[in-house]
Amino acid sequence: MKPWVVRAAGLAVVVVVAYGCGGGGGLLTLDRIGKEDAPNTMTLQLNNSYTHQSSTPSWADGFERLFTQFAEDHPDWKLELKIVPDEQATQAQARLLEQARAGRAPDCANVDSFVIAQFIDQDALQPLDQYFDQEEIDGFFPFVKDVVVGDDGKLYAYWWATDLRLLYRRTDLVPEAPRTWDELIQAAKEAEQKDPKVDGYLFNGGRWEGTVFDNLAHFWSQGGELVDEQGKPIFNEGQNREYMLNTMEFLKEAVDSGASPKRVATISDYSEFESAAQAQTVAMFQGGDFQYPTLEETLPPEEFKKYEVSPIPAMREGQEATGTGGWTMGAFSDDPEKVEMCAEFTKDVFVGEGNEVTGQLPTNPELFDTLDKFQDPIYDTFREGLKAGEARPGVPVYPEISNQLQIAIGTVLTGEATPEEALDNAAEASMAAYEQQSN
Amino acid sequence: MTPATKRGFSPRALIGENRPTLWIAPLLTVVTLFYLYPAFEVLRYSITNASLLEPNYEYTLDTFTQVLSDPVLYKVLRTTAIFVVASIVLQLLLGLVIALAVNRATRRRLPGMVFMRSLVLSAWVMPGVVIGVVWAIVLNDADYGLANLLLGAVGLGSVPWLSTPSTALMSVVIANVWRGTAFSMILLYAGLQSVPEELYEAAEVDGARTLQSFWYITLPQLRPILMINIILITISTLNTFDMILPLTGGGPGQATEVLALRTYNVIFQNYSLAGGSVLAVVMLGIAMALTLIYQRLLRSGGSL
Numbered sequence: 227m228k229p230w231v232v233r234a235a236g237l238a239v240v241v242v243v244a245y246g247c248g249g250g251g252g253l254l255t256l257d258r259i260g261k262e263d264a265p266n267t268m269t270l271q272l273n274n275s276y277t278h279q280s281s282t283p284s285w286a287d288g289f290e291r292l293f294t295q296f297a298e299d300h301p302d303w304k305l306e307l308k309i310v311p312d313e314q315a316t317q318a319q320a321r322l323l324e325q326a327r328a329g330r331a332p333d334c335a336n337v338d339s340f341v342i343a344q345f346i347d348q349d350a351l352q353p354l355d356q357y358f359d360q361e362e363i364d365g366f367f368p369f370v371k372d373v374v375v376g377d378d379g380k381l382y383a384y385w386w387a388t389d390l391r392l393l394y395r396r397t398d399l400v401p402e403a404p405r406t407w408d409e410l411i412q413a414a415k416e417a418e419q420k421d422p423k424v425d426g427y428l429f430n431g432g433r434w435e436g437t438v439f440d441n442l443a444h445f446w447s448q449g450g451e452l453v454d455e456q457g458k459p460i461f462n463e464g465q466n467r468e469y470m471l472n473t474m475e476f477l478k479e480a481v482d483s484g485a486s487p488k489r490v491a492t493i494s495d496y497s498e499f500e501s502a503a504q505a506q507t508v509a510m511f512q513g514g515d516f517q518y519p520t521l522e523e524t525l526p527p528e529e530f531k532k533y534e535v536s537p538i539p540a541m542r543e544g545q546e547a548t549g550t551g552g553w554t555m556g557a558f559s560d561d562p563e564k565v566e567m568c569a570e571f572t573k574d575v576f577v578g579e580g581n582e583v584t585g586q587l588p589t590n591p592e593l594f595d596t597l598d599k600f601q602d603p604i605y606d607t608f609r610e611g612l613k614a615g616e617a618r619p620g621v622p623v624y625p626e627i628s629n630q631l632q633i634a635i636g637t638v639l640t641g642e643a644t645p646e647e648a649l650d651n652a653a654e655a656s657m658a659a660y661e662q663q664s665n
Numbered sequence: 666m667t668p669a670t671k672r673g674f675s676p677r678a679l680i681g682e683n684r685p686t687l688w689i690a691p692l693l694t695v696v697t698l699f700y701l702y703p704a705f706e707v708l709r710y711s712i713t714n715a716s717l718l719e720p721n722y723e724y725t726l727d728t729f730t731q732v733l734s735d736p737v738l739y740k741v742l743r744t745t746a747i748f749v750v751a752s753i754v755l756q757l758l759l760g761l762v763i764a765l766a767v768n769r770a771t772r773r774r775l776p777g778m779v780f781m782r783s784l785v786l787s788a789w790v791m792p793g794v795v796i797g798v799v800w801a802i803v804l805n806d807a808d809y810g811l812a813n814l815l816l817g818a819v820g821l822g823s824v825p826w827l828s829t830p831s832t833a834l835m836s837v838v839i840a841n842v843w844r845g846t847a848f849s850m851i852l853l854y855a856g857l858q859s860v861p862e863e864l865y866e867a868a869e870v871d872g873a874r875t876l877q878s879f880w881y882i883t884l885p886q887l888r889p890i891l892m893i894n895i896i897l898i899t900i901s902t903l904n905t906f907d908m909i910l911p912l913t914g915g916g917p918g919q920a921t922e923v924l925a926l927r928t929y930n931v932i933f934q935n936y937s938l939a940g941g942s943v944l945a946v947v948m949l950g951i952a953m954a955l956t957l958i959y960q961r962l963l964r965s966g967g968s969l
Contacts, residue, residue: 320717320933327720344718433916489806491917492827498807505809622718622936629934636918640830643918655737659935662731663718 253297254278254290260297260304268564270571271308271322271335273315273553276580281312288583292575299574303567308332326350326558333559334568339385339552342373343620346382352557353380357569362590369550369615370589384569386576387586388552389514390611391440392535394499394521399424399509403536407444407476410510410539414485417509426485428502428511431477431639432494438628439549439618440512441635444473446547446616447540457621459660461631462653472541474638474645481639491639500524503533512538515608519585535607537614550615552586587612626659627652704949710942717936728939732947737919738927745903745923748838752902753895755842760849760894765883767850768857782854789847793907800840801827801912830920833913837921840912841905848901849894856890857883892963899955903948924948 253260256279259270274280278290297303310318319341325331327348337345345351353376355363363371363381367388374383393410395403399417404410414426430436442452445461450469452461461470480486493499500520502508506529515535522530537546555576557568581588582599587608594600594609618624630652637643643651711729715722732738763785771778788796803811804826813823826836860883868878884891906925909915915922915930922930924944932941 317933320936324717431917433914433918487806488825489828492806492833492913494914494916498805501809502807505807507808625934625936629930632914632916633918636916636920640828640917640920642830642920658731659937662714662935662937662940663716665714 254294257307257309258304259293259307261301262304264302264304266303266563266567268303268305268334268559268567268571269308269332270305270568271310271318271332273336274309274312276336276553276576276584277307277309279309285584289575289580292579292583296571296574300567300570305334305567305571310336323348323350331558333561333564334555334557334571337383337554337556339373339388339550339554340618340620340624342383342385342554342556344622345556346376346620350558351382352559352565353382354384354557354565354569354572355381357566357573358384365590365592367550367589367591367612367615369612369617373617373620374554383554383556384572384577385552385554385589386572386580387584388550388589388612388615389516389587390548390550390608390615391443391512391514391538392548392607392611393510393538394503394513394517394533394535395510396424396508396532397534398532403534404510404539405537405543406539407479407541411480411483411485414480414510415483418484421509424507424509425487425502426509427480428486428493428499428508429477429480429490430493430496430512431490431635432492433632433636434494435628435632436494436496437635438631439551441473441477442616442618443538443547443549444476444540445469446549447538447545447614448472449545452627453619453621453623457619457623457660459623459627459653459656461627461656462649467649470649471645474635474649476541477635478638478645488639491636503529515587515611516585518604535604537611546614547616548611548614550612550617552589622663623656623660627656630655707942707945707949710938711946713939713942715938715942717932717938722939728937729943732940732943738944738947740919741922741924741927744834744919744921747834748841748905748921748923749899749902751838752841752845753898755838756845756849756898757891757894759842759846760853763846763850764853764857767854782851785847785850787847788844789851791844793844793905794911796840796844797908797911800836800843800908804836804840804912827913828917830917833917833920837909837912840908841902844908845898845901849898852890852894852897853887856887860886889963892959896956896959899959900952903952924951 275282275285276289278286278293280286280289315336315338319338322331322335322337323341323344326345327350331350337351342351358381363375366374366385370385370388374381374385376382393403395413396417399420400413402413404413410427417424418426430440445452445466448469450461450466450473452459452466454460460466481488481490496513496517499508499511499513500517502511503521504524518535521533525533538548540546555568555572557565559565559568578588578593578597580586581593582597585599587605588594588597588600591609591612594605600609618628634643634648634652637648638645712724712726713722714725714728767778767781770781791799805811805813806823806825806828807813808817808823810823810826812826816822816824825832827833864882864886865878868882873881904925906923906929909921909923909926910929913921915926925948928941928944928948931937931944
């Protein structure tokens with residue numbers, strides 16, 4: 227072949243690749259939704275997972291379809307995309323808050339549900355009420371409404387995807403779902419006797435947010451509160467201290483009794499539970515609903531059939547709580563047209579459609595009935611579980627409370643401190659952070 | 666006019682031919698913009714009560730007092746000291762052993778030395794986060810963790826690599842040494858290459874044994890490189906947090922929370938820009954003090 231033919235072919239490949247990677251004038255590029263020459267522009271910040279560049283192929287395909295459809299339906303608009311890598315999604319929230327304060331936030335953005343209250347406090351978000359039916363807002367799960375509806379009754383963000391924590395168990399080792407902590411520890415020990423290879427009960431106990439978030443269910447189910455109305459840490463005061471001590475003593479008892487291995491103090495990733503399930507070395511673990519599809523895909527069918535999920539056991543029967551998280555869409559622009567477009571985008575891409583694409587749970591119980599994705603009976607369990615959902619308090623001091631409770635749980639699990647010492651240290655440091663932030 | 670005659674000051678003299686100003690200007694600009702200015706900002710924030718949550722702040726020394734009187738700081742400093750000293754000693758020793766082996770092999774023209782050097786260097790070029798994730802998999806406490814799997818295969822029991830405070834710190838040191846040894850080795854290898862062959866030949870003629878050659882020729886010749894190595898290892902280890910974050914997150918409890926990681930936590934968990942800046946200033950102070958001590962040792966010709 228002649229050299230110029232090779233060069234021309236190479237050039238053609240480069241042009242095609244560059245076009246496909248965002249240099250083109252189509253409806254969807256790497257950093258734009260809509261036509262390049264559309265007269266109206268809105269800046270949009272999304273987590274990588276919730277875009278056509280998601281690392282999960284089915285999500286990428288789904289969002290590509292939804293974004294393209296949105297662009298076709300709104301030919302006068304182009305949305306300039308700023309995509310946040312998933313691993314930076316949490317840190318990006320601190321930056322977003324700073325940008326919002328300086329008036330430099332994107333017009334519309336993914337906002338983590340647990341920082342919404344901070345954005346509302348800073349008057350950074352625009353109300354979205356007029357773009358959604360009141361019936362739809364009233365239909366949210368209670369924990370959702372508590373977060374996204376401000377004190378003035380206005381909707382400040384649309385929380386579209388949520389999750390919850392549950393107890394996964396192998397029914398061949400633990401036939402009946404334990405309902406209390408005592409039953410859980412007993413069941414774990416019996417399972418270990420039946421199969422010496424397995425760890426009875428695994429949970430997040432490492433130095434990360436999941437440790438606090440997951441185990442707060444034990445505190446919340448007793449009626450505990452982390453902060454008061456002003457956002458001041460009160461988890462070491464009055465009844466709350468007793469509830470928190472009960473929680474820590476339960477976790478310590480789980481390890482000391484052998485129901486849980488010492489290595490729970492290092493678990494800082496939900497995938498640890500999946501690995502243990504694949505290795506058939508766990509009888510029960512506290513995981514998220516989002517692990518159910520993964521287990522279904524990765525375990526052999528006969529192994530997966532052994533698994534059932536149930537509410538997280540509490541100190542006493544009848545108490546129930548579970549931690550819930552998830553993502554919202556919020557509008558930051560002062561321009562009413564952009565706020566409306568942000569609401570349109572949320573409705574067209576995320577509410578319902580986005581849940582179908584990602585499998586992440588809807589925040590409105592009615593959607594469980596109407597969306598195809600959620601017709602499996604397991605989703606009835608998830609929907610019921612969400613009724614006992616609790617969101618983390620969206621106050622500025624929460625990240626430090628979480629950090630201190632992670633340290634406290636770690637030192638209790640490793641025996642470095644008693645629950646009382648660990649709790650006192652955590653409370654003292656959290657109060658210091660609160661006072662510093664309040665000054 | 667003789668060359669020794671003094672001339673009056675002229676702006677042209679600053680930018681004339683053979684004057685360094687123009688050559689230094691780009692470097693000065695980069696250093697000022699990207700090093701001095703951020704360092705100045707850190708110093709400035711350290712004497713404020715600045716927070717990521719509030720745009721307004723006041724100048725105060727209270728943040729310094731609060732941070733320095735926090736007993737947790739001293740626990741973190743102790744952890745940092747163990748982490749840094751263990752890393753320096755092990756990285757120097759292992760780096761020296763590998764450098765000597767590679768140097769000997771190169772002199773004997775053994776094949777595969779370029780490959781060997783590339784292999785060792787690959788650990789150094791890996792991002793810290795990746796190294797943390799890889800070691801978290803290797804040192805997983807479960808029986809299916811890679812290290813425990815190997816120990817099990819040879820009949821030894823599992824080790825709680827990350828779940829007890831002392832072994833967790835040891836594991837973090839192992840991961841850091843694995844990363845840093847390559848850099849140490851390259852510096853020492855370069856140093857070994859510059860030792861004149863004649864010195865060894867003379868020693869051989871005088872009947873010196875291998876160990877004596879090493880002690881009286883190699884080590885003294887390597888002394889400047891060893892000092893530079895120690896300074897660089899100290900600074901890079903003091904700044905390490907990217908690798909620890911995915912490996913242990915600073916836990917269990919605070920067992921592996923070093924100064925750099927605490928600085929990150931204070932800024933991003935506590936939103937305290939001022940508190941984080943104070944810790945950064947403490948780190949800067951420690952690094953500068955150690956560097957000055959090392960330099961004095963180097964100049965005074967003191968023994969290692």
